[in-house]
Amino acid sequence: MNYQEALKFIENSHKFGMRLGLENSYKLLELLGNPQDKLKFVHVAGTNGKGSVCSFISNSLKEQGYKVGLYTSPYLETFTERIRLNGNNISEEDVARIITIMKEKIEQMAAEGHPYPTEFEIETAMAFYYYCEQQADYVVLEVGLGGRYDATNVIKSPLASVIVSLSLDHIGVLGDTLGKIAYEKAGIIKENSIAVVYKQKKEAEEVIKDICKEKNTKYIEVDFEDLETKKSDIYSQIFDCTVLGERFENMEITLIGDHQVNNAVLALTVLKTLRDERNIEISNEAIKRAFLNTKWPGRIEKIKDHPMFIIDGAHNEDGAKSLSKALQKHFSGKKMTLLIGMLKDKDIDSVLEVLLDKFDKVITTTPNSDRAISCNELKEKIEKYMPNVIAIPKIEDAVKYTLKNAKDDDVIISAGSLYMIGHVRQLVK
Incomplete structure (x- = not known):
């Protein structure tokens, strides 16, 4: 074999x-x-x-x-x-x-x-x-x-x-x-x-x-x-x-x-x-x-400068709180975009509640997993909190779109499923 x-x-x-x-x-x-x-x-x-x-x-x-x-x-x-x-x-x-x-x-x-x-x-x-x-x-x-x-x-x-x-x-x-x-x-x-x-x-x-x-x-x-x-x-x-x-x-x-x-x-x-x-x-x-x-990939990890691109595996309420605290501490006043994909069996609403007030724009995508929530379903959930949401099913397309529409001094955060951020990490790096 x-x-x-x-x-x-x-x-x-x-x-x-x-x-x-x-x-x-x-x-x-x-x-x-x-x-x-x-x-x-x-x-x-x-x-x-x-x-x-x-x-x-x-x-x-x-x-x-x-x-x-x-x-x-x-x-x-x-x-x-x-x-x-x-x-x-x-x-x-x-x-x-x-x-x-x-x-x-x-x-x-x-x-x-x-x-x-x-x-x-x-x-x-x-x-x-x-x-x-x-x-x-x-x-x-x-x-x-x-x-x-x-x-x-x-x-x-x-x-x-x-x-x-x-x-x-x-x-x-x-x-x-x-x-x-x-x-x-x-x-x-x-x-x-x-x-x-x-x-x-x-x-x-x-x-x-x-x-x-x-x-x-x-x-x-x-x-x-x-x-x-x-x-x-x-x-x-x-x-x-x-x-x-x-x-x-x-x-x-x-x-x-x-x-x-x-x-x-x-x-x-x-x-x-x-x-x-x-x-x-x-x-x-x-x-x-x-x-x-010690490095631990995928946990508030910076993978690019100009625009700054950070990935984090926050997929539950506590993880989202840790990320939110770090964003407030280090990027307050910056324009921030969230690229997010999640799995259905996670506490999605708690994560969204904690994170969304930090972002000007959100792009949803669908992780490559049979447990994933579709980007359109996730978009519907997010629209309860904010209007500026775009759903892009394929991770490759979502990353391209996010980078294309970000200015040099913006901050992009990709969070949610670890399955997704690994893919994002490969694409961006």
Whole structure:
């Protein structure tokens, strides 16, 4: 099987839909020799900031000299981005080779009467197999959806379970209250372990604390009390903070937005916990270098000057609030255009309510996904808030139109679906 055939094989499993439950993952991994049991994980769940937090943590471990796997989803431009080792994407040859091995096991499963694995189950098993084969020292593992029944949750005892900021997302699958969502996300917390948790709203915090108590797991909450941001512009941010009794000064990150400083403090708390509780050697110098060099594409990322073009994966209310705050802080008084496409299962109205008052003009488009809301339906929703809306179905045409009609000192923001902004990023760059 070559790379294209391997991708087709993975994509074809899409027709088996999404399935909550771990039995199938356990079976597939058992046939592959249970690679996940031979690895050490930092497991990260939550709604907003998973990718940035994972990136800060994995880069710090890499800077210290460890061999580090980073598993994230979805991808922005190329499938291989999802499975990285020391900052490099898995090779196309490795994808083809491992999927060829897995195909045989999957056929065996089907012959024995087990359900066919889903796309995400196959991808996750492939990542475990690859990291085990490559003898990764550590793997920073991002949850796909939820936590409790997510395919990544087959791991036994992570070095730390990390819960980032929670908000309402995937409400059709995970529940319609913050408490229900917290219960699903906190499903990654294991017995006699350590949980490092972002400061949550009370409803979510109580649920997570109860689960930690039940599982005899140490609950460490991130403290933002002593956080001071000394510089914040479109290029970088510098902050001081105290984490678990230790002072960190002049920490610099190039990710934009107040929320990214908070994500960095959460990542620092995880790293300090690994050092103090798990005796993993990580120097402050390695952390400083890693934080400065951490990039996370698609999160308030500037991809062009004149006109300034920024992409952001804001697809829920909290993500939209973070983007809105950054726009107000850095671009107040500028003429701004929004290029937006979204998926139907997102909280579209909340996102629109938060964002639209910042923009002079909106262009809607349709992401390449069977879950997308059409640009015309989205246009109708937006017209309740403002008159200046144009619907352009194809992303290529929408980008061309937006750039053609923007002046040099305007600001274009492309937001909504990650599937869409990855496409936009390729087109503009």
